[in-house]
Amino acid sequence: MAVFKPDNVEDLYEIGEVLGSGHFGEVRRVRERASGTSWAGKFMKIRKSACTHLGVERSCVEQEVEILHTLQHPNIVALKDVFESRAEVVLILEFVNGGELFDFIADKEMLLESEAIEFMKQILEGLGFMHSKNIGHFDLKPENIMLSDNVSQNPNIKLIDFGLAHHFQQDEEYRSSSGTPQYIAPEVIKKEPLSTTADMWSIGVITYILLSGLSPFQGETNEETLTNVLAMKYEFYAQFFSTTSSMAKDFIQKLLVENPNDRMTAEESLLHPWIKPITRKQAAK
Numbered sequence: 579m580a581v582f583k584p585d586n587v588e589d590l591y592e593i594g595e596v597l598g599s600g601h602f603g604e605v606r607r608v609r610e611r612a613s614g615t616s617w618a619g620k621f622m623k624i625r626k627s628a629c630t631h632l633g634v635e636r637s638c639v640e641q642e643v644e645i646l647h648t649l650q651h652p653n654i655v656a657l658k659d660v661f662e663s664r665a666e667v668v669l670i671l672e673f674v675n676g677g678e679l680f681d682f683i684a685d686k687e688m689l690l691e692s693e694a695i696e697f698m699k700q701i702l703e704g705l706g707f708m709h710s711k712n713i714g715h716f717d718l719k720p721e722n723i724m725l726s727d728n729v730s731q732n733p734n735i736k737l738i739d740f741g742l743a744h745h746f747q748q749d750e751e752y753r754s755s756s757g758t759p760q761y762i763a764p765e766v767i768k769k770e771p772l773s774t775t776a777d778m779w780s781i782g783v784i785t786y787i788l789l790s791g792l793s794p795f796q797g798e799t800n801e802e803t804l805t806n807v808l809a810m811k812y813e814f815y816a817q818f819f820s821t822t823s824s825m826a827k828d829f830i831q832k833l834l835v836e837n838p839n840d841r842m843t844a845e846e847s848l849l850h851p852w853i854k855p856i857t858r859k860q861a862a863k
């Protein structure tokens with residue numbers, strides 16, 4: 579069993595405002611007393627018995643910490659420290675000041691293709707690094723893609739929330755039905771064995787949203803959304819895609835592919851002409 583620092587986190591950090599919350603607990607801004615530096619504290623209540631649904635299983639926290647220690651990359655949020663006291667584990671994480679990509683899109687309704695390409699390049703760099711370590715995120719969505727700041731022209735992307743991530747062992751079969759209906763791949767819904775290519779389906783959905791502001795499979799209910807995913811029911815509606823390049827649509831179509839083995843990988847996506855134009859003329863398409 580992993581051992582985390584038994585110190586009281588408040589001895590070293592001043593606990594600040596709630597930044598947000600999720601299935602795991604709360605994220606608070608914390609200030610390191612020795613340096614004055616801001617960090618993000620992810621506070622998770624540990625489940626004390628198998629009979630309750632409250633809190634997080636300690637084994638899940640241990641896996642998330644192992645994954646975060648493995649993933650040191652400019653486009654993945656960094657883990658600095660881990661504390662445990664009584665029934666709570668606190669991850670001290672790099673503070674990301676630019677908010678969620680979700681809010682950035684909402685404020686702008688939709689992005690220019692050039693802006694979407696810059697964001698997708700960084701997302702794919704971080705994801706390609708994860709996949710090269712045989713780690714799948716399995717909860718990719720705009721809310722889990724954050725911006726380093728909200729002032730610069732090209733903010734840095736930071737992938738967060740590895741609570742559903744999985745580190746594949748050699749020849750391991752892994753199934754999970756967790757995730758957010760709008761973004762999960764058909765094989766997740768069908769409870770089939772998963773691979774890192776399930777993340778690439780989510781990338782196709784996120785790209786569709788970045789370019790149109792629409793969610794391709796969203797229905798009135800979660801059940802309807804899941805039915806739309808399984809039916810591969812989506813379109814490039816002229817009202818929302820009239821100015822979208824054919825390259826961008828080709829990129830999305832090569833990700834929203836039912837057979838996981840036929841989907842582009844992160845590495846292949848970075849070489850797709852929409853992301854990496856071969857000629858200047860092509861870039862203008």
Ligand SMILES: COc1cc(-c2ccc3ncc(-c4cccc([C@@H](O)NCCN(C)C)c4)n3n2)ccc1O
Pocket residue numbers: 597598599600602605618620655671672673674675677721722738739740741
């Ligand atoms: C590593 O795992 C996580 C990291 C973070 C994280 C890391 C650094 C950081 N700096 C600022 C923030 C922040 C700012 C506003 C809202 C949130 C958060 O509540 N929303 C995250 C998305 N949500 C769906 C979990 C987080 N974060 N959040 C949040 C949830 C995680 O599961």
